Amino acid sequence: MQLNVYLSGEIHTDWRDQIIQACQMLDLNIVFSSAVTNHDESDSAGDLLKQANTDEGQGYWRDHRSAKINAMRTKTLIEACDIAVIRFGDKYKQWNAAFDAGYCAALNKPYITLHSEDIIHPLKEVDGAAHAWATDVRQVVETLRYLLK
Amino acid sequence: MQLNVYLSGEIHTDWRDQIIQACQMLDLNIVFSSAVTNHDESDSAGDLLKQANTDEGQGYWRDHRSAKINAMRTKTLIEACDIAVIRFGDKYKQWNAAFDAGYCAALNKPYITLHSEDIIHPLKEVDGAAHAWATDVRQVVETLRYLLK
Amino acid sequence: MQLNVYLSGEIHTDWRDQIIQACQMLDLNIVFSSAVTNHDESDSAGDLLKQANTDEGQGYWRDHRSAKINAMRTKTLIEACDIAVIRFGDKYKQWNAAFDAGYCAALNKPYITLHSEDIIHPLKEVDGAAHAWATDVRQVVETLRYLLK
Amino acid sequence: MQLNVYLSGEIHTDWRDQIIQACQMLDLNIVFSSAVTNHDESDSAGDLLKQANTDEGQGYWRDHRSAKINAMRTKTLIEACDIAVIRFGDKYKQWNAAFDAGYCAALNKPYITLHSEDIIHPLKEVDGAAHAWATDVRQVVETLRYLLK
Amino acid sequence: MQLNVYLSGEIHTDWRDQIIQACQMLDLNIVFSSAVTNHDESDSAGDLLKQANTDEGQGYWRDHRSAKINAMRTKTLIEACDIAVIRFGDKYKQWNAAFDAGYCAALNKPYITLHSEDIIHPLKEVDGAAHAWATDVRQVVETLRYLLK
Amino acid sequence: MQLNVYLSGEIHTDWRDQIIQACQMLDLNIVFSSAVTNHDESDSAGDLLKQANTDEGQGYWRDHRSAKINAMRTKTLIEACDIAVIRFGDKYKQWNAAFDAGYCAALNKPYITLHSEDIIHPLKEVDGAAHAWATDVRQVVETLRYLLK
Amino acid sequence: MQLNVYLSGEIHTDWRDQIIQACQMLDLNIVFSSAVTNHDESDSAGDLLKQANTDEGQGYWRDHRSAKINAMRTKTLIEACDIAVIRFGDKYKQWNAAFDAGYCAALNKPYITLHSEDIIHPLKEVDGAAHAWATDVRQVVETLRYLLK
Amino acid sequence: MQLNVYLSGEIHTDWRDQIIQACQMLDLNIVFSSAVTNHDESDSAGDLLKQANTDEGQGYWRDHRSAKINAMRTKTLIEACDIAVIRFGDKYKQWNAAFDAGYCAALNKPYITLHSEDIIHPLKEVDGAAHAWATDVRQVVETLRYLLK
Helix, strand or coil, X not given: CCEEEEEEECCCCCHHHHHHHHHHHCCCXXXXXXXXXXXXXXHCCCHHHCCCCCECCCCHHHHHHHHHHHHHHHHHHHHHCCXXXXXXXXXXXXXXXXXXXXXXXXXXXXXXXXXXXXXXCCCHHHHXXXXXXXXXXXXXHHHHHHHCC | CCEEEXXXXXXXXXXXXXXXHHHHHCCCXXXXXXXXXXXXXXXXXXXXXXXXXXXXXXXXXXXXXXXXHHHHHHHHHHHHCCEEEEECCCCCCCHHHHHHHHHHHHCXXXXXXXXXXXXXXXXXXXXHCXXXXXXXXXXXXXXXXXXXX | CCEEEEEEECCCCCHHHHHHHHHHHCCCCEEXXXXXXXXXXXXXXXXXXXXXXXXXXXXXXXXXXXHHHHHHHHHHHHHHCCEEEEECXXXXXXXXXXXXXXXXXXXXXXXXXXXXXXXXXXXXXXXXXXXXXXXXXXHHHHHHHHHCC | CCEEEEEEECCCCCHHHHHHHHHHHCCCCEEXXXXXXXXXXXXXXXXXXXXXXXXXXXXXXXXXXHHHHHHHHHHHHHHHCCEEEXXXXXXCXXXXXXXXXXXXXXXXXXXXXXXXXXXXXXXXXXXXXXXXXXXXXXXXXXHHHHHCC | CCEEEEEEECCCCCHHHHHHHHHHHCCCCEEEEXXXXXXXXXXXCCHHHCXXXXXXXXXXXXXXXXXXXXXXXXXXXXXXXXEEEEECCCCCCCHHHXXXXXXXXXXXXXXXXXXXXXXXXXXXXXXXXXXXXXXXXXXXXXXXXXXXX | CCEEEEEEECCCCCHHHHXXXXXXXXXXXXXXXXXXXXXXXXXXXXXXXCCCCCECCCCHHHHHHHHHHHHHHHHHHHXXXXXXXXXXXXXXXXXXXXXXXXXXXXXXXXXXXXXXHHHXXXXXXXXXXXXXXXXXXXXXXXXXXXXXX | CCEEEEEEECCCCCHXXXXXXXXXXXXXXXXXXXXXXXXXXXXXXXXXXXCCCCECCCCHHHHHHHHHHHHHHHHHHHHHCCEEEEECCCCCCCHHHHHHHHHHHHCCCCEEEECCHHHCCCCHHHHHCCCEEEXXXXXXXXXXXXXXX | CCEEEEEEECCCCCHXXXXXXXXXXXXXXXXXXXXXXXXXXXXXXXXXXXXCCCECCCCHHHHHHHHHHHHHHHHHHHHHCCEEEEECCCCCCCHHHHHHHHHHHHCCCCEEEECXXXXXXXXXXXXXXXCEEECCHHHHHHHHHHHCC
């Protein structure tokens, strides 16, 4: 049994690496995937498609162009994954993480949320459709280990 | 032509009523729906199902129980709608609004976002999958009027 | 807002009538449906299709023939409902109720389970995929009333 | 031709091992999968996610948490299988087995039931949606052998 | 409860009328539909689209053109029906009836076959995916009456 | 029997009105729908959503914004229709008509193409997935009349 | 590019072997599959599941039991194939072949029919949903070779 | 991470080879696919299936027969791809490219359009459903490189 696990959400801490390394040490048969997690690269993903004659270097359309390029990757990976882990940190809006959770829910695809206790209430809809809630990386890893028994 | 329009997101201002009333004045053939928008009722939706023998009056499981009851309504209405309008205000986390957007996107169901310019960047993934972005209620109403021409 | 609610499970008590009458008294906009709940009629549904030349008056094939006729009704109604209420009583195997729950889960269709506390453990998978668990009819009615607010 | 076969149901006898070993001796090209079948591990799957501040060591929410973790595995495997074998023994409620059968039926995925003659009647809905009914392991193995000819 | 019932197959006897009239006398809430059952009209459905410059008055392409026009109607009605009744008579190939049965089966849509005992064997795959087999019109009507109880 | 018919393609001649009027004279039970067919309105659909601070009055993003608003209407109507009629005239690129044809084909939704003989070859892929090809409005009307017999 | 090709229909001539051998000689990258084509084995597929206490050695239920076992194989293979070839010979009813064609059509899965000119008319609905019609094995092989260019 | 990329549209320039070679030089893990791009072979794909007795050497039915054979390949490859690149050149009608775009859109499958600025307006519906628009091959390659980071 192999699992494809998509890691969604916060990009400012190294939680992805922690999960991946712990699972490797346990020799779990998991293929991990995620969005491009370099913030600057992600924001400027669409800049090379900038149109010569329009003033779109900043603002809505610049973001729009980058977001849609990133969506080509994230849609493909989410639809191919078995399980997602969706991380909410303590900074920024992180609406993309909640968006991914809704996307998974509509596809009937299970996900684990990873966040601290102090944001239980605002995340109640996201947690309500989740299959598990973890507060730290170790719990996620233990859950994945259990799933692969 | 009739449209079923789901109104998702912010519950602390009267944007829903403004849209509904403006559309009624224009005599547009639209059936509107939304989650239960009374904050206290929504939070306590599951309290009547409280188990006698467990200490779940507060915390994760209380929220969980309410969130899943609310989801029975929101899932049903989102899946039945033609178009959603998803509002992000300037307060609170509003992860449920982003969750609804992801849910719509996975179902290939069009939605309009409604938010001010200052949150373009954190909403870029949500806007990237939207069919339109409006900054005020009037623009939403005009767009709905156009769609029903 | 109207709800189509399918009532699945136990046929030896009048829980269906209790729910329907209570909802009517509250004037809730709900269309209820269910399997044929007369036990003898349900068991003999296929007898009129009995083949002249085979000994199938009893046993597997008699049950099979009736079960598939009943399934034409239940499949149609479950696929058309918005929400199911699935009742487990204290007698009989009631595997058909659990089957309906699995059917709903695979279709991503929300359901409420209705059962007493003493069978929480054997129903944990069925409850795990449910949107709510109620222990009495009044709780179901209150939940439906809330959903239609 | 390779088959992915999911083995669902009873965990108190060694019917899974019997099928797997017999198929290996016949050199059949089958990948078998199943839920975690260790009863204690399965029941306590969610304990490591226990919340510090709530009294959920027992009862509904403990079962709920474990059931949803187990569902991440079973959903993934059932959706990936070609055929399921669903076993009903002579003890316990086994509602999870009937739930899996309903899940398969809704996905239009064929399954074989495995049970003795004395529970034909209560299983008639589950058998009505099955592609075959076997009374012993040998019949299941012979059927799988035939399917791979 | 209302049923949409599609009547497929044999067009050389009046079995459709018999079913419709019997159901009307019983006041059953059924909307019946079917292909165009006038043989000549059906065969020549595409003639008005005949191309001026090609010799397609007869043969494969004439049949092809008519078949695809008829398919617009039959596809639409089959996909909208709740249940199909599929009749095999004692004359002609009737491959279109078997085609409709396969179409229903793939959509997980229940159907009743209606045919005499002497063609059980060649129809075994079609009957294998059916929810019921009837040998005369009366049995079909009784089954429909039961389904609407 | 009622048909929902979506009329896609050319907006510079009155073929839509001709079909609608002819069907009305024949008293056919058809609900017609289409995109907004006023060229200027369609092109400027998104202008009211123009952002204050960006130079997007012309070019790609202006078109993009309008196209996505129009798509909210066309997607909704195409997904709700039973049959589409897709018209290719002798002017302009008309890629949106071919796009609608591909959209219908992927949804397994039948459509009739309406175009003259001189563009048979470049339309061969579009016609290859069509259920009928008509060269004039009268043929379309006759086909619709036949479908509703 | 690899193709999975399902070979459906007539089992009394060696057309399957002819196609497979010709494709092997051309070194085409195709994985072929089919039902169990030994007539006696296919008819008796379910005999090992015969119930001790019922008289079902012959007739409807014997056929039914075998047909559903065979369906486990054919459903799995048809749903996994890219393209089907469906052969109609000059003997027997061959309703199973037409059933498979309908199954493919509902899944939007392309198929090639293989039959002589004298049965064009009774096969017009089956051909109407096909992507190609061939009259001999050589044409099928050439078509497959073209598809893999 | 591997991507399956379908290259659709213009067949008169070597844009496919340019993309494939550039991606190979960058060692990107991409499997490319496309329709048969030899114009004459594509047009005559169905000629070997020509019927002896009908005059279909030219015209609608010849094109129809070839188009449906080509569709077996293109449908299979589009449904299997992760991302499509759809190229519009400056010659010919290229309705098949727009058809492929619509097909992708209905399947919720992302695509990149590749065309010059002078056809922005007639392609606005096709671009409106796209995830990116590129004006030259280099931009496509850079986008693919980014997606595989």
